[in-house]
Amino acid sequence: MKNALFVLHNSADTRSSEFATLAAIATSIGNAGYSSDLLILDTTGSSSVNVKHGSAFRNVTAVAPDKAVGDGADYLVHIVGKAASAAVSLVVGFGTISNRNWAPQVAASFSAEFVTACELIEVADNALRVTGPVMGAMVQKTLSLGDRNAVVLYSGENLAAPEGTDIVVEVSREPAEQGAVRFVASEALPDSGGIPLRGASKVISGGLGIGSGEKWRLIEEFAAKVNAAVGASRAAVEMGWVPSSRQVGFSGQKVSPDVYVAVGISGAVHHLAGIGGAKKIVAINKDPEASIFKIADVGIVGDYEQIVAAAMRKL
Numbered sequence: 001m002k003n004a005l006f007v008l009h010n011s012a013d014t015r016s017s018e019f020a021t022l023a024a025i026a027t028s029i030g031n032a033g034y035s036s037d038l039l040i041l042d043t044t045g046s047s048s049v050n051v052k053h054g055s056a057f058r059n060v061t062a063v064a065p066d067k068a069v070g071d072g073a074d075y076l077v078h079i080v081g082k083a084a085s086a087a088v089s090l091v092v093g094f095g096t097i098s099n100r101n102w103a104p105q106v107a108a109s110f111s112a113e114f115v116t117a118c119e120l121i122e123v124a125d126n127a128l129r130v131t132g133p134v135m136g137a138m139v140q141k142t143l144s145l146g147d148r149n150a151v152v153l154y155s156g157e158n159l160a161a162p163e164g165t166d167i168v169v170e171v172s173r174e175p176a177e178q179g180a181v182r183f184v185a186s187e188a189l190p191d192s193g194g195i196p197l198r199g200a201s202k203v204i205s206g207g208l209g210i211g212s213g214e215k216w217r218l219i220e221e222f223a224a225k226v227n228a229a230v231g232a233s234r235a236a237v238e239m240g241w242v243p244s245s246r247q248v249g250f251s252g253q254k255v256s257p258d259v260y261v262a263v264g265i266s267g268a269v270h271h272l273a274g275i276g277g278a279k280k281i282v283a284i285n286k287d288p289e290a291s292i293f294k295i296a297d298v299g300i301v302g303d304y305e306q307i308v309a310a311a312m313r314k315l
């Protein structure tokens with residue numbers, strides 16, 4: 001029997017589909033001989049967590065740092081590293097920005113393979129296989145893990161909940177300063193709230209074409225008006241207009257909404273890697289030659305400020 005450790009940030013935004021997806025993976029890899037524990041980093045400030053489908057795991061623990069640790073990445077390097085050193089051969093988390101901070105460090109600490117943006121975790125011939133995009137999402141790579149240790153960040157579809165009951169676990173407060181790791185409050189922008197990207201049925205994303213942080217508010221107003229989640233290209237995130245938790249793409253989140261609206265986004269391959277699951281893509285861009293129009297179902301050429309303002313007036 002091998003041990004797997006699943007890691008989940010529990011915040012006010014956490015959806016039951018996230019619990020269900022991890023529980024489904026844990027149940028399926030049980031067929032490859034893995035026994036799974038769930039480690040929750042709780043950032044809600046509550047004294048307990050209601051863990052959906054918690055009985056799919058052998059043990060569930062919830063921890064919270066005893067003081068602010070930014071997005072918790074440094075804290076998780078320590079906490080997950082400690083747990084993983086206890087004979088864990090597989091660590092699984094979602095492919096979020098903060099997970100991408102601790103995961104490679106934890107992988108290095110126990111000589112594990114690191115697989116990011118994994119879209120499929122499956123059991124074949126009693127062995128675990130993981131599949132995800134590489135080379136800017138131009139090809140899919142499948143890795144048979146065999147006896148190798150691995151840290152895998154999952155960015156695939158939500159999975160159906162397995163049989164299993166909910167459980168309530170108490171949150172234990174762990175000191176934020178331990179060992180060699182120093183914890184510094186992150187300067188990352190906090191998430192602006194609103195509908196979370198993961199699992200959203202409508203997403204309105206903005207890119208560098210929005211032009212400024214001031215103008216970014218138009219994207220937020222537009223999204224709020226149509227009950228959509230706000231998304232962003234990496235260029236918009238790098239400008240500091242929007243938190244990295246909203247980044248869509250190869251190194252951001254994969255989304256599969258019914259409608260994805262790309263505003264002032266050129267359609268670089270790294271951005272498209274995040275929207276392959278969208279059922280309808282609407283693109284607004286002032287450049288008629290922009291690559292985004294090649295994959296858009298509806299393309300609108302023009303200045304986004306006028307187009308979005310006109311759309312909002314009609315809604």
Ligand SMILES: Cc1cc2nc3c(=O)[nH]c(=O)nc-3n(C[C@H](O)[C@H](O)[C@H](O)COP(=O)(O)OP(=O)(O)OC[C@H]3O[C@@H](n4cnc5c(N)ncnc54)[C@H](O)[C@@H]3O)c2cc1C
Nearest residue numbers: 207208209233234235249250251252264266270271286304
């Ligand atoms: C390893 C790696 C990983 C990456 N991961 C990601 C990722 O996860 N997500 C991601 O998005 N990118 C990612 N990138 C970056 C990616 O390659 C692009 O640089 C980025 O997506 C470009 O963002 P953009 O479309 O907002 O900006 P630009 O390419 O600069 O496009 C801006 C667009 O706005 C349009 N525009 C300008 N003004 C207006 C206006 N007034 N009205 C309408 N349209 C207007 C322009 O015509 C242009 O098409 C990654 C890159 C690398 C190397």
